[in-house]
Amino acid sequence: MKMRMKATRKSLSIAIVFPLLLYCCQPETKTESKENITDVTEKAISLNDFVETFGGVWAPEAYLNAIIKHKSVYLSHQDIPYISELKIHKNNLKNDTLNVPSGIKNHERYDFKVWETKQSDKPEYANSLLEWEEEHEFIFRYNTADTTISILEKNKNDSLVERTDYIRILNQKYAYNNKESAYNYLGRKFILNGKYQILDATKKDLGIADFEANTGEISGFKYTYYILTTDFIGGGPVYPSDYILLRYARDIYSDQQFLRLLHQNDTIYLYETIGIFTDTYYNEALKKINFYLIDKN
DSSP states (O other): OOOOOOOOOOTTOOOOOOOOOOOOSOOOOOOOOTTOOOOOOOOOOOHHHHHHHHOEEEEEHHHHHHHHHHOOHHHHGGGOOSEEEEEEOGGGEETTEEEEEEEETTTEEEEEEEEOOTTOOSSEEEEOTTTTOTTOEEEEEEETTTTEEEEEEEOTTSOEEEEEEEEEEEOGGGSSSOOSOHHHHHHHHHHSOEEEEEEETTOOEEEEEEEOTTTOBEESSSOOEEEEOOOOOSSSOOOSSEEEEEESBTTBOTTOEEEEEEEETTEEEEEEEEEEEOSSOEEEEEEEEEEEEEEOO
8 A cells, every 4th residue: 555645845845754863884886787687696585584684764875975975955856766765664564564664756755565475586575666657667676785775667678767776874763753854864964963153144153053963953052953955846946055944943833944055165154045036037046144154073
């Protein structure tokens, strides 16, 4: 059974999918050809063993490489695949079927299921991925040697259309009853985390604040929660920049600040913006700097 939730979203709205844990290592870019997928010699493992070995939250390797390279969620968002992340937890294994909460383009919640079949001894599971795509087949494959997961898409001629490789960024205990997206954490981790001296619009020193990437919590500042917006599929224009939300608390949306984030040398500038309207044109311009964040890490 699959569920697709539709909701009205603003441009650059936040996809709420999963919580996060520290991503400790920077993945290397793989050079493996998309066509090099036929030599599967590894034996299958039981679904119970799979859950124990592969439990956690998984993000696409291409996106991790992109955000490490660009240090920008906007410049990295083209590397978000259609199946944007995976959540694997033993509590979601029932009656020999594993429910895998996921996301579509980091924009909406989507769940699919995997299960064992007696006909296959390959490291793959039958699945309910995108069952409405009648022209294509989707293969859910895992590799215990390097602990990776791949989703392969093939056409009716058995030719590979697309392959998405995923890397675990969360342990299993963080992969259940969650709210945030892995992309929220990765944005914070690689763009804004640690200690920063904060100046207001008049350059008055507001002291040192500590931005915690794992939880989104801020200490030493009037705002106590932050998130970098990572959903670029909203109903309006998309501007070539990163944006930040500052809230007085995680679930308090009133009086939150929505600011454009620009990074130069050791300083992050947080700008208010203003819309520019004509009969045929809409754009956004910088209005004023609300805060200067000077890196003290």
